[in-house]
Amino acid sequence: MRTVIRNVTALTMDPSRPLLTGIDIAIEGATLAAVGGVPADFAPDEAIDGRELLALPAFFNAHTHAAMTLERGWAEDLAFEQWLNDKIWVAESALEEEDVYWGAALACCEMVRAGVVGFADHYFWMDQVARVVEESGMKALLAWCHFGIGTEHELGQTPFEETVAFVERWKGAAGGRVRTTMGPHSLYMDPPGVLRRIAEEAHRVGVGVHFHLAESQEQMDNSVARYGLTPVAHAAALGLLDLPEATIAAHCNVVTGDDLALLAEKGTWVAHTAKTYQKLAMAMPPIASMIAAGVNVALGTDGPASNSDLNLFEVMRAVGLYQKGVQQDPQAMPRMALLRLATEAPAAALGFTGSGVLAPGRPADVILLDTTAPHWIPRHDLAAGVVYTANSGDVAYVWCDGRLLYRRGDYLTLDVERIRWEAERRAFRMVGQPMQSMRAYQG
């Protein structure tokens, strides 16, 4: 399949030529054949008029629990303990394996519509998620969450061996679009012995690890009291930061200067999900200090039960606004840096090397935004438009590995009508409510 996009403007994220206007872009198979300078003899199967459209690398999501779409809106404006214990875990106690398929499918619809083609997922019954990724044409790094400490949470009862078998079973599947990694929940929900074994298995299988790290002052205090180490230093001591593939440490809300130096030295990816931190009133990680210390940072959404959505426009905007406001510096977190944190950075964290930049030979993970809505006009600064005014309704075309997934309201790989219906009916079942098309306001 050969596609050409004609007369388009591109925010390439290639520092040598960040913005190109009035160019043609050629996609051949799974690859960008040309970004400008399309050979005259390139004969496309399809040609798209790119005028008034903006080409951008597709977004990637560095940390989520996709199937938690089913709990979107179920627990709002609540204290954290009440949110988790009274609402989220109660709903999840009714989760069935097939629910994960439909919840993840809904998440894929939402992400594709928002220009997100890849995500790092961390949940249960992950074969279901892998199936959705395979069918949807998207990319993902999948981890089966493991709780090693006695818990009431029945989802934590999956035997360790099964979670490892999942990693081996789906590693590199769907032509490399499905990647896998080890998925302990955290240092506070898995004991040191299990975590060491997870590191060993990661070496044996040749993968990395994705887990929650250093989310609160309480975790910091407990770790220091129990192990004499910060959570980050403890993770390093357990071997979790030295694996064959990437370590994704979600959050790192509470870290020391030494922790940052260690994370930078190890090349650990910190997934930063700022909208959730604000919504749940978690400590805000020192993202500016992290970046200054050379830590790899990538943006993510966390699950929709906390974050409400799976939209990287929202996360870029939340990070930019929050950091400018709190640092009291309007020059903090410039727009091109935010864009990189939502494209090239998370793609690299997930192991999809080469994505996140529009350049010849790169994977054709591309989106086109329609810039004709009034909120784009005048088009003085397209990067500012993407970061501070765009929304998912502006996304017109989405390709992943050269396959067109979405075109102006049409989902080309996902049966959105059926997914919507199945997901909503299962979500209502989980919370013990009758199916209805519009549930009552809870507050």
Add this chain to the structure above:
Amino acid sequence: MRTVIRNVTALTMDPSRPLLTGIDIAIEGATLAAVGGVPADFAPDEAIDGRELLALPAFFNAHTHAAMTLERGWAEDLAFEQWLNDKIWVAESALEEEDVYWGAALACCEMVRAGVVGFADHYFWMDQVARVVEESGMKALLAWCHFGIGTEHELGQTPFEETVAFVERWKGAAGGRVRTTMGPHSLYMDPPGVLRRIAEEAHRVGVGVHFHLAESQEQMDNSVARYGLTPVAHAAALGLLDLPEATIAAHCNVVTGDDLALLAEKGTWVAHTAKTYQKLAMAMPPIASMIAAGVNVALGTDGPASNSDLNLFEVMRAVGLYQKGVQQDPQAMPRMALLRLATEAPAAALGFTGSGVLAPGRPADVILLDTTAPHWIPRHDLAAGVVYTANSGDVAYVWCDGRLLYRRGDYLTLDVERIRWEAERRAFRMVGQPMQSMRAYQG
């Protein structure tokens, strides 16, 4: 004209019945004839299938400079002084009267598309804005900005009498959809003698006032040093908080406890534009303390040169996320309170009494959101959906005073294609750039 919306779900903002499901809503002329319980003999000219749609009071914007759409994206990631002096005032020095018409028309397109039907505008050549409001079918409270202190800013040279004549000329025009108010820039750009005279004219004409107040610690310090009064106390002493109609004090970023008591006592409306405060790294007003002290607060966007857009979804979300995060309380700023701050509160601030609640006899200022996009599913909590996941692309229908302004991509009163073209070409002229459909990235 009689319209009925059948089988719709409504977030009414009426505390006695906040959410109604599967009801019919009847609009007759400019008024809501029924919200549920539509009489069997109500014979509509048009019937709309309301399934999968959510009815909500339309949004109002308590403070903006609409024509500054022309400078959207022109000054990004800059220090405040550089933003204002090197970029905004340079561009505005090229502003021509007709530019205001097209900039405001673009703003109206953007607001209508985002479900905003009314706005408090504060700018120059305001007859142009009044024309747009009249033509668009929207509502507005208009103030001609007055600089009384010698300034290089040529827009400040409009004689005082002309700004008052505007207020008299358009007061109550367009069947009451155009309201007017006095518009000094601020206590630091207008001397006390002029401000006293403005208060006198407001009494004579029977209007209120809309101005910028207490935006920084520097203004606070200067006011105390020069007058022995905080800016709020000084405004009160000048008579600006005791007028025949509402006082809108934009911002009040830096205020004392006594200031809050005074604002509450006077019933002054504080316009809170949080996205701009974060983007320009201004001090964040203590909105929680304001509300606790009984101050009238309403949300607004400020101008798009700072705020990027004119979208109340964005402002509600920014306020909710920021306040939860900074107060370290996930229960802060609950969603129904945020909705009220973007609907009933700004409508009242602008003097459009009765708007902001869906109830029989109220003005038919109504929007319908399409809730079928994946980011809405499952519909566990519609208020949370509006505040934390919705975007302007979800707005399907917009009525103002019973007149349909927007229907699924069609602007029924505004020539969006021409407005887009005129506004963009004028915007590029103002900044000395050649017209092109997509301007280069500036950063």
